[in-house]
Amino acid sequence: MCDGALAVQSEGQGAPPPYTDVTALPAGWRWRIPLQHRYGNGYVYSSRHVSDEVARQTLVGAIDERLLHEPRTIRFKPGRRLKAWNKNCIALGLAAGFLEPLESTSIALIETGIDKIKQLFPDRSFSPVVIDEFNDMSRREMERVRDFVILHYKANRRTDTDFWRQCREMSVPDTLQRKLDLFQARGHFVRYRWEMFQPASWLAIYAGFDLMPQSCDPSVEGLDTASLAGALAEMRKAVAGAVEAAPTHADFIEHNARPIAMAAQ
Ligand SMILES: Cc1cc2nc3c(=O)[nH]c(=O)nc-3n(C[C@H](O)[C@H](O)[C@H](O)COP(=O)(O)OP(=O)(O)OC[C@H]3O[C@@H](n4cnc5c(N)ncnc54)[C@H](O)[C@@H]3O)c2cc1C
Known part of the structure; x- marks a missing residue:
């Protein structure tokens, strides 16, 4: 949109x-x-x-x-190169494609792109099968990010402008629709190959928009709710303790991230 x-x-x-x-x-x-x-x-x-x-x-x-x-x-026109790797030339970063920065994924895609080059480093033959695999991996990864970004629009609850209404009514890629359907049916997280975003990130968006499952996976029905509540309370305590002990962001920058020339000023 x-x-x-x-x-x-x-x-x-x-x-x-x-x-x-x-x-x-x-x-x-x-x-x-x-x-x-x-x-x-x-x-x-x-x-x-x-x-x-x-x-x-x-x-x-x-x-x-x-x-x-x-x-x-x-x-901008969101999209990607059909072939991130063509012959002896590989596109990374903005040269490979652009998705709006709603989830700040550009740098992560550059890093995973470098990792893929390492995994599939060519010899002088530049085997087409290696190049195809790189392009397939890159396509999948970008499409998974695309789906996650689209979810933010599709799941919105705003009724005040045409923009948000149309986002809610738009059709979405099959890969995303399948995820939405399975989560809403029983809280199941579908994971495709080359997913950058983990289930915790998907849950944050589902739950943030109040998209809750209609039933649950049968495997969780036998869980002891008291011990689960205890484990979650412990986790909450550990997170609160870590937050309490953390320096402020300004302190952290001052002590760890200030460029040397500026620190000396
Ligand atoms: C304030 C800010 C915050 C950001 N925060 C995040 C974030 O949190 N997470 C995230 O993932 N992304 C973030 N981004 C986006 C991210 O920085 C960019 O997507 C990323 O740097 C793109 O890298 P790139 O190497 O593809 O392109 P660039 O960094 O634009 O590099 C392209 C280089 O090519 C050079 N160049 C251009 N044309 C030519 C030419 N004809 N010949 C030779 N050289 C040329 C340019 O000078 C430049 O050095 C942020 C950007 C900004 C501005």
Whole structure:
């Protein structure tokens, strides 16, 4: 659905939060990325549902700090190269394809791409079967990311704009529909080859949108609920303890991530 983005930097203010903020907007979503000295902000939107000017006003209106420049407009067509590897040339990163950054997958796809090159490193013959395997793996991985990103739109509950209504009503790839059907039927997580996102990530989106299963897998019916509740309580305690002991994000950057030249200033 989305085919455009506006990006603008704003002044850094106070301690940076340790996460990127993503907020749904009338025709897409907004990102807010804390960097060491500034914020990166943007609005990814569907140009069929909002004009560039209205999108610009919405984005600028949502930013409290001083802008460091005028918002830049970017048009994109999501997709991938049919052959990431062709003859003796391999495309990685943006050269291989682009999916909107809702789940920040670009760098991970570059890393897994490098791993695939290592696994299938060619000899001088550049065997077509090796190249086909690389292209098949790359296609599957990108399609699995695509499905996960589409889920965020498909599962939305908003009724306030045509954009969100149409996202909910759109048809989705069979591979995603199958996952949705099996999860809703009995809480089953389908895992295809080359899935980047683990069941915990899928659950976060299903549960976040209140897409709960109608029944459960029969294998869990015999579980002792008291010991399960005990294990979950222990887990909650361990997570709370780790959060309590963690330094603030600003402290962590100060001690571990400041470039040497800047630390010396
Ligand atoms: C603020 C910010 C935050 C981001 N956060 C994340 C994140 O959390 N997770 C994530 O996965 N991604 C994130 N991204 C996106 C990610 O950084 C990019 O997708 C990734 O860097 C793309 O890498 P690339 O090597 O494909 O392309 P690039 O990094 O764009 O590299 C292309 C290189 O090619 C050079 N070049 C271009 N044309 C030519 C030419 N004709 N001849 C020679 N050289 C040329 C360019 O100068 C550049 O150095 C973020 C991006 C930004 C801006």
